[in-house]
């Protein structure tokens with residue numbers, strides 16, 4: 001009896017634990033749930049990326065290393081003075097995918113190998129990893145697509161597949177994308193945001209948000225937040241919730257992280273609104289959001305399937321839009337019965 005108890009108890013505990021973890025993943029695969037004010041993101045479910053030293057020392061490893069290098073120093077290879085090609089705006093992938101895409105809540109690459117190819121509503125098609133990388137080149141780096149069969153794309157894909165190799169197929173670990181902030185009761189306010197910007201951001205990103213170049217102008221030391229060399233208005237970062245979530249849990253750089261955010265939620269929303277209110281490149285993607293009812297709440301360009309204005313979709317208040325969508329969904333369900 002004693003033997004049985006000692007042998008079964010750890011197994012039972014393991015099964016229960018696995019059940020809880022799997023249940024969480026399966027029930028809420030696409031959502032970061034903010035649980036409480038003190039510990040919003042229980043650490044035990046976060047992704048642990050493989051370490052750079054673990055990249056194999058063969059020719060496959062060389063391709064993975066080149067892919068990592070292209071994430072970290074994109075501009076050196078593909079920027080306006082790139083040594084391989086000149087297809088992007090001077091930013092690096094790492095500017096938004098911090099620590100070569102290994103940092104949780106900083107748009108990590110944790111769920112790329114595990115969830116692609118996948119259907120996405122923006123394009124209305126099944127996207128490959130290559131398609132998704134080119135999407136960031138076209139939008140976030142306001143540039144051009146690169147050849148899917150070329151060495152640079154092969155390297156990106158090799159790195160993305162390697163970095164995500166330990167995540168089970170279909171899973172999106174906690175800490176993917178950024179943390180979600182609770183909606184404000186009011187619209188986010190660029191006029192309040194400019195004060196947050198002056199106090200917390202200007203010293204690196206500059207008074208006019210245009211960033212700071214290195215000595216030979218081959219890359220930014222501090223990347224631009226708006227203007228000609230910034231991400232364009234069709235980039236994911238232009239959505240206020242993405243921008244505010246990224247800023248809250250990662251900026252000011254080197255001081256804030258998801259465990260030690262520096263800005264209040266209010267300040268994060270307002271400074272994001274200020275950044276989003278400034279000029280940036282605009283590019284047309286006529287294939288986007290063919291099904292307009294699938295546009296995210298904070299997608300800043302109409303037409304919409306709801307009566308709210310572009311301005312409200314850009315700055316909020318978002319709660320009203322959310323409630324109205326939920327109401328519509330439940331009415332649809334009732335009508336079906």
Ligand code: HEC
Nearest residue numbers: 091092093096107111112132133136137140177231236237
């Ligand atoms: C201006 C910021 C920015 C830059 C620069 C940028 N990205 Fe992204 N990228 C994003 C955001 C925001 C997302 C969406 C994150 C999410 O929703 O999971 C994203 C998503 C991705 C994804 C899909 C992630 C997923 O889990 O679905 C890949 C792959 C990716 N980026 C690759 C790249 C590569 C490669 C580069 C450089 C060529 C790059 N990105 C540059 C902001 C950026």
Ligand code: HEC
Nearest residue numbers: 094095096200201204221222223224225247251252253271
């Ligand atoms: C200490 C310098 C520093 C401060 C202060 C700082 N940042 Fe950053 N920020 C950076 C660096 C460096 C990066 C790129 C990180 C990398 O490439 O590893 C970055 C990246 C970003 C990005 C994503 C890339 C881009 O250019 O769009 C945004 C958005 C951003 N910062 C916003 C802010 C905001 C808003 C504040 C103020 C609340 C702020 N930062 C404060 C240094 C700073």
